Structures are given as C-alpha cells and as structure tokens.
Amino acid sequence: MGLRVLDDTEVRARLDARTATEAVRRALLAHHAGTLAAPARVRAPLGGGDLVVTAGRLREQGLFGFRAYDTLVDAEQLVAVWDETGQLRLVVHGEELGPRRTGAIGAVALDAMARPGALRLGLVGAGVQAWTQLWAVSAVRAVTEVAVWSRRRERAEGFARRAGEQLGVTVRVVERAEQAVRERDAVIVATKSTTPVVASEWLAPGTHLSTVGPKGPEAHEVPVELVERAEVLVTDSLAQAAGSLFPAGRLVELGAVLAGAAPGRTHADQISVFCSVGLAGTEVAVAAALVG
Amino acid sequence: MGLRVLDDTEVRARLDARTATEAVRRALLAHHAGTLAAPARVRAPLGGGDLVVTAGRLREQGLFGFRAYDTLVDAEQLVAVWDETGQLRLVVHGEELGPRRTGAIGAVALDAMARPGALRLGLVGAGVQAWTQLWAVSAVRAVTEVAVWSRRRERAEGFARRAGEQLGVTVRVVERAEQAVRERDAVIVATKSTTPVVASEWLAPGTHLSTVGPKGPEAHEVPVELVERAEVLVTDSLAQAAGSLFPAGRLVELGAVLAGAAPGRTHADQISVFCSVGLAGTEVAVAAALVG
Incomplete structure (x- = not known):
C-alpha cells in the first residue's frame, strides 16, 4: 500500500461521526491501558510563532504519527500516520480533522x-x-x-x-x-x-x-x-x-x-x-x- | 496551487545536485543573516523511540516547515513545507531527500x-x-x-x-x-x-x-x-x-x-x-x- 493523502473535501465525505467517536473511544481506553503513548506537545520556535507537534503511538494498531500546526499564520494542519514497518501510510491536511476529533x-x-x-x-x-x-x-x-x-x-x-x-x-x-x-x-x-x-x-x-x-x-x-x-x-x-x-x-x-x-x-x-x-x-x- | 506530494522516485528524477547545493548555500547565508529560523530539534518520546522534528522558516522565501523522522523503526522521513499564507504546499516522503541535503x-x-x-x-x-x-x-x-x-x-x-x-x-x-x-x-x-x-x-x-x-x-x-x-x-x-x-x-x-x-x-x-x-x-x- 502506498501513501494516501486526504484533504478537507475527502475528510468531510469520508469521516462519519460514528467512526470518529469509536476511534476516539478506543484511543481513550488505550491511553488508560497504557498502550497509547501521548507525550506532551513539543514546540519549535520559528520567530513570531511556533510549530507545534502533538505525537502519538497506538501500540495495539501498530501505528504512530503526529499532528502539526503552527501559531504563526494559523496554517493548514497536517496529520501524518506511519505503520510500524516504517511506511508512511497517511497524510491528512486542512482544517476538518482537528475539530471533528475534538467533537468526538x-x-x-x-x-x-x-x-x-x-x-x-x-x-x-x-x-x-x-x-x-x-x-x-x-x-x-x-x-x-x-x-x-x-x-x-x-x-x-x-x-x-x-x-x-x-x-x-x-x-x-x-x-x-x-x-x-x-x-x-x-x-x-x-x-x-x-x-x-x-x-x-x-x-x-x-x-x-x-x-x-x-x-x-x-x-x-x-x-x-x-x-x-x-x-x-x-x-x-x-x-x-x-x-x-x-x-x-x-x-x-x-x-x-x-x-x-x-x-x-x-x-x-x-x-x-x-x-x-x-x-x-x-x-x-x-x-x-x-x-x- | 494545491499540495504536491513527492516520493523517492520523484526526488531522484527531479533533484539535481546544482539545485540542491544552491538551495543549501542560500539557506546557509540566510542563517548567517538571521532570516532562517532554525531552532534546536524537538523530540516527542513514543516509548522505545522518539519522534524527532527539525523545523525551519525561510523568511526571504516566505516558507516554513519541518522534517520529521523517528528513532523507533527508522521509518520513512517526512518533509512538509507551508507558505506564509498558511497553505501546505509540499510533502516529500522517503529516504532520498535527507542524505542529498547533507551531501549538498x-x-x-x-x-x-x-x-x-x-x-x-x-x-x-x-x-x-x-x-x-x-x-x-x-x-x-x-x-x-x-x-x-x-x-x-x-x-x-x-x-x-x-x-x-x-x-x-x-x-x-x-x-x-x-x-x-x-x-x-x-x-x-x-x-x-x-x-x-x-x-x-x-x-x-x-x-x-x-x-x-x-x-x-x-x-x-x-x-x-x-x-x-x-x-x-x-x-x-x-x-x-x-x-x-x-x-x-x-x-x-x-x-x-x-x-x-x-x-x-x-x-x-x-x-x-x-x-x-x-x-x-x-x-x-x-x-x-x-x-x-
């Protein structure tokens, strides 16, 4: 499988609320069980704003990745997901995924x-x-x-x-x-x-x-x-x-x-x-x- | 302009050494002039390894972004570049870009x-x-x-x-x-x-x-x-x-x-x-x- 790249149009079309809430519920349980590594966000100062990265690793699913956003210009967010063989599987960019995750x-x-x-x-x-x-x-x-x-x-x-x-x-x-x-x-x-x-x-x-x-x-x-x-x-x-x-x-x-x-x-x-x-x-x- | 996504095949085909050395020379001069923000790398521990992010902002070119790599499984690297309107312009993934940059x-x-x-x-x-x-x-x-x-x-x-x-x-x-x-x-x-x-x-x-x-x-x-x-x-x-x-x-x-x-x-x-x-x-x- 190659890399999938999804933008806001595709997130709107593909992400239903039931899928999002089930994914979040599973992640919250994994966090409690200790199988979701969710370190504190890290920041790289770029002058006038920061690049901010929140990373996570889902051991059960064999996936890791991060969300990156900036405080410079309120740019498009980027979520990247690798599998544990090291292949980059998915890039999601835009504004849709973050709030839907929070909603879930x-x-x-x-x-x-x-x-x-x-x-x-x-x-x-x-x-x-x-x-x-x-x-x-x-x-x-x-x-x-x-x-x-x-x-x-x-x-x-x-x-x-x-x-x-x-x-x-x-x-x-x-x-x-x-x-x-x-x-x-x-x-x-x-x-x-x-x-x-x-x-x-x-x-x-x-x-x-x-x-x-x-x-x-x-x-x-x-x-x-x-x-x-x-x-x-x-x-x-x-x-x-x-x-x-x-x-x-x-x-x-x-x-x-x-x-x-x-x-x-x-x-x-x-x-x-x-x-x-x-x-x-x-x-x-x-x-x-x-x-x- | 939308997002461009380039993999190793495309980097090999498109990146010539003259382009790479000129880009690096310009970045080194910008760093000296204070127009390249290049903060220390940041790390997010994921258990058994870290996600590492090196960020940069090229003020002259109106671009910022980062390279992300991991110390867990030696996964594909990801370089992402935004312009200063906040649009994600480019994602490069794979193994080719990093060593070519170092060579340059x-x-x-x-x-x-x-x-x-x-x-x-x-x-x-x-x-x-x-x-x-x-x-x-x-x-x-x-x-x-x-x-x-x-x-x-x-x-x-x-x-x-x-x-x-x-x-x-x-x-x-x-x-x-x-x-x-x-x-x-x-x-x-x-x-x-x-x-x-x-x-x-x-x-x-x-x-x-x-x-x-x-x-x-x-x-x-x-x-x-x-x-x-x-x-x-x-x-x-x-x-x-x-x-x-x-x-x-x-x-x-x-x-x-x-x-x-x-x-x-x-x-x-x-x-x-x-x-x-x-x-x-x-x-x-x-x-x-x-x-x-």
Whole structure:
C-alpha cells in the first residue's frame, strides 16, 4: 500500500461521526491501558510563532504519527500516520480533522457522563467547535430540544439551518446564553471567550457541561464557581489539563471512567463537567480510522 | 496551487545536485543573516523511540516547515513545507531527500574550504551518505583521482560502478582507508564508526576533511588529534555542534565563511575540517527548491 493523502473535501465525505467517536473511544481506553503513548506537545520556535507537534503511538494498531500546526499564520494542519514497518501510510491536511476529533472526544465524554436517555441539549457558541460537538453527539445520543446561542445571532441562525440540513436535528436559536443552559440535560460551551459566558446558577441539578474553549486559570469561558459546584470533573488528559482552572486533585481521566476504573456520574442530580483538552494521539487514531 | 506530494522516485528524477547545493548555500547565508529560523530539534518520546522534528522558516522565501523522522523503526522521513499564507504546499516522503541535503551541505563546505581547483578526492565509507557527498561535490568542483574505501570491499566496488554510470566519475577502490586519505586535496569521511577510521598523520598539509558520521566526544569517526591539528574548523550550525568532539571556541559557522564575515582557509597548507551536523531548515530549503 502506498501513501494516501486526504484533504478537507475527502475528510468531510469520508469521516462519519460514528467512526470518529469509536476511534476516539478506543484511543481513550488505550491511553488508560497504557498502550497509547501521548507525550506532551513539543514546540519549535520559528520567530513570531511556533510549530507545534502533538505525537502519538497506538501500540495495539501498530501505528504512530503526529499532528502539526503552527501559531504563526494559523496554517493548514497536517496529520501524518506511519505503520510500524516504517511506511508512511497517511497524510491528512486542512482544517476538518482537528475539530471533528475534538467533537468526538466531547461526544464520548457526554455519553459517559450525562444522564441516560435522550438529551435536551444547549450549545453556547456557534462556531466550528460547537458544530463538531453537535455532529458527534448526535451520533451517540438522541437529542431533543436543542438550543444554540451565539454572541452574533446570525451565526446561530446559520448553525441552526445547517443542523437541520446536514444532521436532521432541529435547533432553536435563543436570545441569551442563559436560555441555552437552563433546563438542559447537557450543555456544550465552545467559545473563544476568556471570561465566563455562563453562570453556575443557570445549571439545573443533574446537568452535564463540557468546556471546549479557554480554560486557563486567568482566561476561561466557564466560571470558577461552576468547577467548585460540580461533583464530577473529568478530562481526556490529566497531563494536558495540568495548570488549568481545574484542580488536578479533583480531576478524573475519561479513559478511566470508560474502563470502569474510576467513577463518573453516580447520581442523577450531580453536576458533571468535562474539561476538553484534546488528548494527543487521538488525531492519529481518527486519521487512521479514515483508511480502515 | 494545491499540495504536491513527492516520493523517492520523484526526488531522484527531479533533484539535481546544482539545485540542491544552491538551495543549501542560500539557506546557509540566510542563517548567517538571521532570516532562517532554525531552532534546536524537538523530540516527542513514543516509548522505545522518539519522534524527532527539525523545523525551519525561510523568511526571504516566505516558507516554513519541518522534517520529521523517528528513532523507533527508522521509518520513512517526512518533509512538509507551508507558505506564509498558511497553505501546505509540499510533502516529500522517503529516504532520498535527507542524505542529498547533507551531501549538498558538504559540497558547499568543501567548495568554500578546500584549496581552489580540481580535486583529488578520497572517500572513507561507501554508503548512502558518502554517495550523496560525491553526487553534490561533483556538481561544484572538478574531481580527479577519486578513491573510495569501505570496510566491506563489495560496497566500495558497487559505489565505484555507480559513480561511473550515474555521475560519469571514475572511482578507484582502495584496500586500506589510508590510501583514500594520503595525497588528497579533500577527504570525506562518512561512516557509522564510533571509533576513528582515519589517522591524523595520513593527511597531507593543505587537505580538507569533512566528517559526516559520528562526532560525539565519546563516539567519533575522526580522531581528536586531527581536530587538534587542523587550523580551520567549520560547522554548518554552531548550536547543533554544541557538545560534539569539536571545541566550540574554535568552530566557525559555514554561513559566516560564505558571507565573508569569518575566515575559512587562509593558507594553502592548512588542514581544514568540516563538522557536518545538518543545519535545521535546510531540508525545507531543498524541498522548496524541488518545486521552484
């Protein structure tokens, strides 16, 4: 087999949400089992920005590779996958794979952490990250009463239209973020905001919330009060979540929850929060799943 | 323009030595001028081996990228080049580009450091690295009386045959390394030996020598006595040569010599030694030259 090269058009055509979530679930379990090597990201300074590489090795599948991106010009991302004979098998370039991978992680987390059954879902943010979360969630759970809020209403309207057309999901545009959060089973916050866009008191008991955007101690899209209030705090990578708003001592790894080695939600009234950091190596796993 | 993907067959067909040496010369000058960002290589541990990335940014050409290779299974290398609009322009994969880049660096160094005129050349080692040195040198200088020695005579014979066929260069196989070193204008040592394969006293005054293989303080293919004896010591990257057998205080950077900012050879009787470390970013420069 030679090298396969896939661009965004091919990723859109070939990557379905079920494949992506299954690849991510397997990678999260492998990480817990110690068969996914996912070292900390490495950076090469290029003057005015860095080249950033997140590498991973999937021992079970006999594959390794990386995702490379830059902070210079926000260039096309590159994911490369080798097999363990040393042959370069796959190059995926463009913008599509990364957010879909993140969406798949969020969906696996939501499926494991939210209460069972169909979901009343709220989306805070209507950008590409919010989109891929809905894309992936709708593949693992039945969703009902989806509400979306964006600082720019026309973006939310475009999001709702696209959800109907492409996912067959009815999405209602709401006027205030609060309306996307109150009386929901699950809330996805996916903004670029560095100050909280939701309030802890808006969440009903039992709600699951996922934060995809900024989560640093100084810059974060969800409030500290929510982290303090939540009884279940999970992340896809403890190592990568280090130094975030989330206290390390309270965080549990998603792979451990999936493996049954750590508790996730134990009660229907608990608030659960997923801190999404993008476990390294999952891009390689999703890319590999594209070519079977 | 879309993405170009080139494999070894295409590199062999498209990359001529003149193009490679000119690309490398320009990159070395850019490095001296401060317009080539070439940070230290970065490594991501994957368990049992590392993924290694050497990145570079060529500001004059508006390009950046990297070479990635691994120490796990000695896999195909990958060179990726983006332009500064963020478009991924080029992916080169396989085994050919890296050694040709190294050969081109050696040729530019030899051309700048050896005495003027046609060269009596000696090659110690007959592997791929020795081959690409001869390939590149024969594009920048007339070579006469080329001798090659290898620990395995059949490799040297194959090398000589290929040189005649592909480069039109007559190469004589010699029985002992010494015969490839005595009475030469230039000697290229390109082995994997971790102990010296040449002796300092074999070199006539005025000889230029290049060491491509191991050059650590403990493991090195040329003897410490040669480094002590040489009056001119040059490397393609002071940063990357740090910690080698070569004393930092005596090394001069090749880009500075090419720019006329540092002396190279100042006398016909000087022994000069080139410590080849593979300046980061030069792979990107050679790859970019492939597509013009």
